[in-house]
Structure formats: C-alpha cells, structure tokens
Amino acid sequence: MEKALISPSILAADFARLGADVADVQGCGIDYLHIDVMDGAFVPNISFGPDVMKSLNGTATVPYDVHLMIEDPDRYIEKFVTDNTEFITVHYEACSDLAATLEHIHSLGIKAGVSIKPGTEPEVLDEFLKDIDLVLVMSVEPGFGGQKFMDSSLPKISYYSKKKAENGYSYLIEVDGGIGPANAHLVREAGVEVIVAGSAVFKAADRKEAVAAIKG
Numbered sequence: 001m002e003k004a005l006i007s008p009s010i011l012a013a014d015f016a017r018l019g020a021d022v023a024d025v026q027g028c029g030i031d032y033l034h035i036d037v038m039d040g041a042f043v044p045n046i047s048f049g050p051d052v053m054k055s056l057n058g059t060a061t062v063p064y065d066v067h068l069m070i071e072d073p074d075r076y077i078e079k080f081v082t083d084n085t086e087f088i089t090v091h092y093e094a095c096s097d098l099a100a101t102l103e104h105i106h107s108l109g110i111k112a113g114v115s116i117k118p119g120t121e122p123e124v125l126d127e128f129l130k131d132i133d134l135v136l137v138m139s140v141e142p143g144f145g146g147q148k149f150m151d152s153s154l155p156k157i158s159y160y161s162k163k164k165a166e167n168g169y170s171y172l173i174e175v176d177g178g179i180g181p182a183n184a185h186l187v188r189e190a191g192v193e194v195i196v197a198g199s200a201v202f203k204a205a206d207r208k209e210a211v212a213a214i215k216g
Contacts, residue, residue, distance in 0.1 A: 003216045004184070005194045007032035007065045007174070010056075011047060012198030018052075019059045025201060028208040029215070032065040032086070034176070034196045039070035042094050043143030050079040060084050065134075065194075067115065067176070069142045070094065074101055081108050089113030089136050089174075092124055102131050113174070117142060118150055122159040132171045134194070135160050139187070140177030149178030154190045161191025181213035188216050 008030055013021040022033065035053050040046040053064065063086035070076065073090040080088055088105050092114055095101045105112035113134030114125060118141060125135065137156045140147035153175060160173050172193045179187060180200030187195060197214055204210035 002188070002193070004188050004192055004214070005031040005172075006201070006211055006215050007034040007194055007196045008201040008211075009034040009036050009176070009196055009198035010202075011036040012202040014202075019056060021202060022056055022059050025207055025211070026061055028201075028211045030062055030201075030211060032063050032194070033060055034198075035064050035066040035080070036198075037066065037068050037070060037076075037080070038143060042071045042091065043069045045143045050076070053080065054082060057082055057084055063087075065089070065113075065174075065196075067113075067136065067196075068094075069115075072096075074104055077101075077104055078108060081110055085110055087111045087113045087134050089115050089134060091115050091117065091142075093117055093120060098128055099131070102128065106131075115142075115176075116156070118152060122156040125160075126163070129160075129163060129167070129169050129171065132169075134172045134174055136174045136176055136196075137192075138177055139175050139179065142177075147178050149183055149186075151186075153177075154186060157187060157190035157192050164191075179214065181210055184214040184216065 038047040102112045111133035115136035139153035174194035176196035
C-alpha cells in the first residue's frame, strides 16, 4: 500500500494565529494546504474568502488545494488564483456546465478538481474524467468540520481507482472528512492518493506524529 499525500484543512486551524499554525504544520511533512471555501448557500455554513487565503501567500511553502463549496463557482474562480494555487476543486452538484467550468480553470493555468457529495453516485463523472486533475470524494456531508467518517465513501474511492487504472487517467484521488490516524488506512487501501485532514492534524497533541500516521 502506497503512502498518501496529506492536505490539512485550514478550517481547523486557530484563526487568531493562522499564519503561525500554517508555518508549524508545514514543518510536519504536509504536501498541500486545503482551503475550504463555503458560501452559506451550497452548504449551510460560511468560512472565508480569497483574502484570507492570500494572506498566507508569504507563509505557505506548499501548494494550495482550494475546495469551492459554493454555488455558481465560475463567478469566483479567478479570485482564488495565486502563485501558490495548484488545484481548484468545484462540486459536480454546483455546476450547470461542468465541462465549461473545467475549461475555465484550465485556462487560468490551474489544475481542475471535481468533488462529489456523499449522496452522489460516482458514475456521474465518467464523461469528464479524462479532463479532471483531481477527484475529491466527500466522506462527510460538506459544510462542517469534525464529522464522523462515512464508510460509504470507500466503494467510490475504489471505483475511481479502478477507472484510473483501466483508462490511464492521470487524476489524483482525494478524500475529505472524518479521517485521522485510526482510520486513514481504510482510504489508502481503497486507492486514495491525497487525504484531507483538519482536526486530526491541527488539533493533534503531536502534529508531526499525526501527519506521519495519516500518510502511512
């Protein structure tokens, strides 16, 4: 079983000392910073906008993995483009023309990700997989941190892993929600390549130890 990359969600950081928290976890072996953006419409919570993300530009040395949990994401995609931004991920359920949205993201020189909610079947992305750089499987209902991991995400991860192998696709498979050292092996065994973890990293007594355990 391969080691996974890890993308800690800054949603779980201490916002009173966000820069210091980010600097600290970067010394623990992380690969990305996961930027959870919520609009209070697509999900029942509001997080932060591009200015908070950009405030980390001088501190962050790892790439941004931006997750837009917002309606009509095309209106805001360009605002999240920085030299640090590697991925911008939109929700399948929030896009009226997903192919056009993927093209929009790629036109800005950014890799395009697509996420599906727990109630969405994995097959909905079949026609787009050749154009996607990252598939994000939600293992909790999007909108709040600290939720319990949903086992129903595991067959979806396996589905995308099989599709990738069969067709030679290049997308990364990412999972987000309720994952920590105790259950990270489940998603790695299913084929996940990037694990999003919030509380399990930022609130850990030993962050370096937590990162190592999650990565495998």
